[in-house]
Amino acid sequence: MKETFSTPPAPGALAAKVRTLAPSMTRSMQRVAEAVASDPAGCAALTVTGLAELTGTSEATVVRTARLLGYPGYRDLRLALAGLAAQQQSGRAPAITTDIAVDDPIADVVAKLAYDEQQTLADTAAGLDTAQLGAAVAAIAAARRTDVYGIGASGLVAQDLTQKLLRIGLIAHAPGDPHLAVTNAVQLRAGDVAIAITHSGSTGDVIEPLRVAFEHGATTVAVTGRPDSPVTQYADHVLTTSTSRESELRPAAMSSRTSQLLVVDCLFVGVAQRCYETAAPALAASYEALAHRHSPRGGTHR
Amino acid sequence: MKETFSTPPAPGALAAKVRTLAPSMTRSMQRVAEAVASDPAGCAALTVTGLAELTGTSEATVVRTARLLGYPGYRDLRLALAGLAAQQQSGRAPAITTDIAVDDPIADVVAKLAYDEQQTLADTAAGLDTAQLGAAVAAIAAARRTDVYGIGASGLVAQDLTQKLLRIGLIAHAPGDPHLAVTNAVQLRAGDVAIAITHSGSTGDVIEPLRVAFEHGATTVAVTGRPDSPVTQYADHVLTTSTSRESELRPAAMSSRTSQLLVVDCLFVGVAQRCYETAAPALAASYEALAHRHSPRGGTHR
């Protein structure tokens, strides 16, 4: 019995079909059809028996209705219903455009933050100058040593980059102390790289070491949200991070950090590509070494 | 340990969940999960028996997999699948599925990384248990003090959270040294909060302080990519970060960091909401204080 119902289980057209077919339905079937059309999600959660009870009819009637609507049986109607419900669900855009409010439920906070960070990523990727990025990558890959400066939230980004570069066998530092940064910077010379990460582009503690490095002939890179800020004076290459609106509950640091991290990741992957021969085994080795730091039994999980 | 995954049958988070849970699955279950993730629509059309045959396993395994993914049974998984299929139908993901290659031009690297991190954010948001999140937020907001543990890349995330909490006037620490972490943890007591951040969930240096905090009666939170890993033993609340495929050039650390940061941001904003009266002025004050650290002239920008 290959059957093959001619009706392609219509997805969204269900409500329409119900209206069209209603006249040719018996009273009980109409009740079922109406229930299904008015609350697809709810009905999708019910079994034949449940729907029969809800509509005050019998299982047989429910099945007959499903057939009339063009499905082989109730099971398939139910599947279609679930799909319909999901569509409605997703269609109802949560209106994430609004800012985060003090009384937003936690689920909204999650949605808004995620959406916002996604937006930041897209903006950053779109605004990134690949020529500058490529030049920076080339410089780092060839450098004897790379210093990364950053304070506060940007300091963490600086450390992130440093950790990654170290992992592929390059020499990198992210001095936490501004004074140390300057004294380190003095040691840099042509062929070395100094990277300053600062959203505002005006953080003195970060500009200063970059200036020193610049004056000592190192290749300098600025990762900043303000391409016209003081820090760029001493930068051979400027990588622009995106700036998004901030608000009381969503400090700028949040999206600038996301943006900076993307830039830093791009730098890293670019460098890793260039040093593939040495980077790949180095990465593998660091995984290896790390395995021992995890609890021997590895836990109950597999 | 009342277990019972509180995971509400997530609609769109399925692919993400499959990735997250894959490591804790047996071989046959992975086959089933993979089939389901790669072709939701097709699988929705199959019965347990059909899917079992397709994947060369048994009905029992299929049901087990459905359970692991957070559904009461196969029937419900199937319903979710149908919904997912409908969503995909309408959404049509463009998907830059290819991995980053050694010879990708830099522009592609940027695009792929950005896309990938966006994906990670979406997955994380979809898979985050808002109940757990809310509970964690409440605990932090009310805590006398909050300790955050993390090593390596996760350590930076821990510091990020700490910095933010400090900014709104809460007391937070992120000990960098594992020994310090433990000795600090001893000081925690009921009402205090300890947060462990570890992707693998098996990092001894992070589990240990959490255990100590747990045993001293503190409220403990785990931010991990493995909801069934050892770290969760000592966690009152588990926040799951998403796991995405990694590759040689894109170490897992990259997307897990993105995921962790989103979770941390959500925690922060949630806490800031709850402490709005004190948080708002505190944030304003920290901006104020920071202004002086920027070069006096403020640059030509603006």
Next chain:
DNA sequence: TCACTCTTGAAAGATATTTTCGTTTCGGCC
């Protein structure tokens, strides 16, 4: 190698769906 645990599928058991079939209802006709 042995003991042990974890994984797995076959089959029994439980539910859900579909079909069958007899009862009820309703409209027309005698």
Next chain:
DNA sequence: GGCCGAAACGAAAATATCTTTCAAGAGTGA
């Protein structure tokens, strides 16, 4: 008004599907 037939309907049997149990097999560490 009462009788007849067709359609509507639901109860329950029959079937399909899903879930659970259980024992054998695979893999692992001692």
